[in-house]
Amino acid sequence: MSVTLTELVARFGGELVGDGSTRVKQVAPLDRAGPDELGFVAQSKYLAQLADTRAGALILPPDARDASDRPRILTPNPYLYFARVSALLNPAPRPLAGAHPSATVAADAVVAADASIGPGAVIGARAVIGARTAVGANCVVGEEARIGEDCLLHANVTVYHRCEIGDRAILHSGCVIGADGFGFAPSEGVWEKIPQIGRVRIGDDVEVGACTAIDRGALEDTVIEDGVKLDNLIQIAHNVVVGAHTAIAACTGIAGSAKIGRHCTIGGAAMIFGHIEIADGTRISTNTLITKSLPRPGTYTSALPFSEHEVWQRNAVHMRNLDKLAARVKALEKKLGELEKK
Numbered sequence: 001m002s003v004t005l006t007e008l009v010a011r012f013g014g015e016l017v018g019d020g021s022t023r024v025k026q027v028a029p030l031d032r033a034g035p036d037e038l039g040f041v042a043q044s045k046y047l048a049q050l051a052d053t054r055a056g057a058l059i060l061p062p063d064a065r066d067a068s069d070r071p072r073i074l075t076p077n078p079y080l081y082f083a084r085v086s087a088l089l090n091p092a093p094r095p096l097a098g099a100h101p102s103a104t105v106a107a108d109a110v111v112a113a114d115a116s117i118g119p120g121a122v123i124g125a126r127a128v129i130g131a132r133t134a135v136g137a138n139c140v141v142g143e144e145a146r147i148g149e150d151c152l153l154h155a156n157v158t159v160y161h162r163c164e165i166g167d168r169a170i171l172h173s174g175c176v177i178g179a180d181g182f183g184f185a186p187s188e189g190v191w192e193k194i195p196q197i198g199r200v201r202i203g204d205d206v207e208v209g210a211c212t213a214i215d216r217g218a219l220e221d222t223v224i225e226d227g228v229k230l231d232n233l234i235q236i237a238h239n240v241v242v243g244a245h246t247a248i249a250a251c252t253g254i255a256g257s258a259k260i261g262r263h264c265t266i267g268g269a270a271m272i273f274g275h276i277e278i279a280d281g282t283r284i285s286t287n288t289l290i291t292k293s294l295p296r297p298g299t300y301t302s303a304l305p306f307s308e309h310e311v312w313q314r315n316a317v318h319m320r321n322l323d324k325l326a327a328r329v330k331a332l333e334k335k336l337g338e339l340e341k342k
Helices: 005-012 043-052 078-089 309-320 322-341
Strands: 014-015 036-042 057-060 073-076 174-177 185-187 190-193 200-202 213-215 222-224
Touching: 005 073, 005 078, 005 200, 014 057, 036 078, 057 078, 174 200, 200 213, 309 322
Parallel strands: 036 057, 057 073, 174 213, 200 222
Antiparallel strands: 014 073, 185 190
8 A cells, every 4th residue: 555645644634845746655764764655753853864864755843844855744743643644554454254163152142243253252141242343362251241343352352241341442462351359358367359349341442452451340340431541561450440541551550449530641660559549641750659649730750760789789778877867967957056046
């Protein structure tokens, strides 16, 4: 597939500068793009690469209009424009409708006629699979679970009983939706399991990364609202609520009953305590530990930057002694105040 720059501008907008009949068949980084490929610059620090690129055309911000004489499209958000062009040029393959002969579909499951059920997949009793949804090889959709329209479940996804997935969701391989939350009551030196009777409810346009686990609620539901984007290897515990259009990077852990606001961004390996609330629009940096509610939006960071090991060891000693040092400073300030009064 190839398109002209004129066709791209007609579809996605932007200002065309140069030959609109220029055809491109793929997007590529500036340093690897060829004459039939479209390069882009999202940040000004990469403009210097324009001198050496072989790209046949470019996507640039408006203030870089004169940075190259190649055919180009000017747009305020080159990164978003690149993403849309890439989606156009690289459409996801759609499997054929129907159930593979090796799939197991319960007799009372409701599967849309144009849905696809892959090899070895299992669709439980009274489950619902929406129109144009693709369930990949070896997926399991439990009893009374509901999967919306235009969803894509890659191979080996598990959706437990009674959980609900909205429309246009993408679930990557190995993710588990609706496993039991981690709930146990101590009883005379042993742990007694607490039944997890809630569900997981996932909204529309949600993407869940590979091997991410979203636990079902203990009593109420665990809720992932519309437009949430979850990276790989995230743990979301029971009764958590993640607000609409929040994005969370890999290896983050969110403890039970935490409420994450809308339009938040959470960096990789962040850890969030349970039973706290985080305001809409909050940004949490990589490897940050959040131990209490954040009622005001802002950027929050707790991780220390790396250093050479010997320096880190010395700093660690100082950190262990911070309480003693603070007490000494307080005592010195008191003595200084007494001397100033004399």
